[in-house]
Amino acid sequence: MGEKCGVKPHAIMISVPYQGHLNPFTHLAIKLASKGCTVTFVHTGDVHHQISKSHHNLNSTSSCNEVDIDIFSEARDSGLDIRYTTISDGFPLEFDRLHNIHEFWESMFHDFPSRVDEFIGNLMESSDPLLLPFLVTDTIYSWPARIAKKYNLVNVSFWTEPALVFAINDYYFDLLRANGHFPPTDDLVYSIDYIPGVESISSKDLMPYLHEANTTTVTHKILFRAFEEVKKADFILHNTVQELELHTLSILNQKQPTYAIGPVNFSAECIKTRVSKSLLSEKDCSKWLESKPLGSVLYVSFGSVVQTNKQVIETIAQGLLLSEVSFIWAIRPKIVSSIDDNENILPAGFEDNIKDKGLIVPWCNQNAVLSNPAVGGFLTHCGWNSILESMSCGVPMICYPILYDQPTNRKLVVDDWKIGVNLCDGVSINGAEVALKIKQLMSEKTSVGIRYEMMKIRSVLHDALSEKGSSNKKFDQFIQDLRHKMHVEKENVL
Known part of the structure; x- marks a missing residue:
């Protein structure tokens, strides 16, 4: 035919x-x-x-x-x-x-x-x-x-x-x-x-x-x-x-x-053909990233659908402050279901305290952020698209699965492929543990094994698409x- x-x-x-x-x-x-x-x-x-x-x-x-x-x-x-x-x-x-x-x-x-x-x-x-x-x-x-x-x-x-x-x-x-x-x-x-x-x-x-x-x-x-x-x-x-x-x-x-x-x-066909597909307006983060050293920025996002609670948001905010790592955090509307859209879900004074260390956006082009050389880590909910993008860009992950396929995806990332770490090893998270995991992933000394495995995985993906x-x-x-x-x-x- x-x-x-x-x-x-x-x-x-x-x-x-x-x-x-x-x-x-x-x-x-x-x-x-x-x-x-x-x-x-x-x-x-x-x-x-x-x-x-x-x-x-x-x-x-x-x-x-x-x-x-x-x-x-x-x-x-x-x-x-x-x-x-x-x-x-x-x-x-x-x-x-x-x-x-x-x-x-x-x-x-x-x-x-x-x-x-x-x-x-x-x-x-x-x-x-x-x-x-x-x-x-x-x-x-x-x-x-x-x-x-x-x-x-x-x-x-x-x-x-x-x-x-x-x-x-x-x-x-x-x-x-x-x-x-x-x-x-x-x-x-x-x-x-x-x-x-x-x-x-x-x-x-x-x-x-x-x-x-x-x-x-x-x-x-x-x-x-x-x-x-x-x-x-x-x-x-x-x-x-x-x-x-x-x-x-x-x-x-x-x-x-x-x-x-x-x-x-x-x-190859998709890279050269642009299609409007984002359900949310995307903030351009490229200028902010230009001022950051190679591999120094942690990207944080929980995807486009899953919701969490205010305590989780506050705990991650505390961990980011304690880690002293530069970050971009995509906090989309309605990520906390019980909070009015006009209410600030971040801890009081957080945005003043981060100064130029952090950039908070409602949404962004995730692939554009992950592919930027300044980005060296991804704190993710373990959605499959996010994992594929992170692997394609060679960015190791900190995993915090919430719903659906995400806990199973975490197993692939952390246990099988060894290209990420768990955000917490127990049921709940605390700011000190979040900061520790961020520091471990973003440090060249403590993340060398994960980054080596990630480069191998990235090559597998790129070879598959050749x-x-x-x-x-x-x-x-x-x-x-x-x-x-x-x-x-x-x-x-x-």
Whole structure:
């Protein structure tokens, strides 16, 4: 199939509406278009509004009609065939999706699939006969297999977390029940060595939702259904690197066609094509960093979604002061759910005390900060995108996981790859311990081993993205397999 018979693959792409998912999906769209695919990229209206507002730095009272940007305009100017559109998530723009996360996801679970169904139905009716559509969706969604079957579409699932987390989700509940470890009955820590593709993992390193005995929550409903649905996918793309998770990926590939194509945001096609994708306005930190010595600045960020409490913020602030290390701290709005946006969550006098040692911003271009030579460390919540960016830039990490996949990601960073340290070795943190860990990571003498391992990991990532690297080869293989599958299915329909 393909250009020889005049038919062109057409990817219909729909991501989960969070920054950590939108970023790799946007880059995957560019990679697909660079391989000759037409792409229709679908955002929710709310995500489009946030990106537009961020792009134009408008105030929150602006309506979506007043800020109408096309995030792929530059990509199209470079010759890529990427169309951009939106569908409603069912809520008005003023609805607080983070504060009402359970209500939001109940609707995304029950109601959003019908909106996607209607959108794809209309798209199929008006589609160019020389375009052969296929579906590319977030693995977290629970509806792709049904819609793909209804419209006879090849079903591609994109997993934006480590393959390790995928494997645990894929096997966990059935195997834990069989081994008497579920539902959990106490706080005992035990080793799990019976999950295919996972050599051994401590129960404390599992995702927090797997420690909960109540499996009727919206999180559990979504994950249970999603990992049943993904078994019906034709192909699974992973935003990871083959060499880093070889055993896990090999086992997963025995079940379904699996391709490690990451980190997609550092592939050559994506580096040279700019796309507006930030949900928050980004502060330029480059001028401030120019005045700082090589490797002297610690970057601190807890990502785009997770929330914490005021005590944690105050403790980290105390640790930063005690460490006397220069830092950039991205403190986004609503990072503390119980605090009004206008209330200062930092300790009294903190900003006066740091003087020119620290720069506090509501948000910034994280990759631009991490790639700056002045940055020598990253205090992170261990979101997977943050880890990939840190590894690609060769910046070692201080790990403070909070939710979702983050505790499991911490295991990879600290225990397996040895490119980071734990912020705290107990349940709670204190300022003195925070300062100690910061000093250890930022000191050349005490961090030499971690920095050596990080340089090795960085080389692995860069090699994987080279012309003959594993990620490029896997992506080329996926495109070849996709075209073959679409050709077979087209012949079967005819």
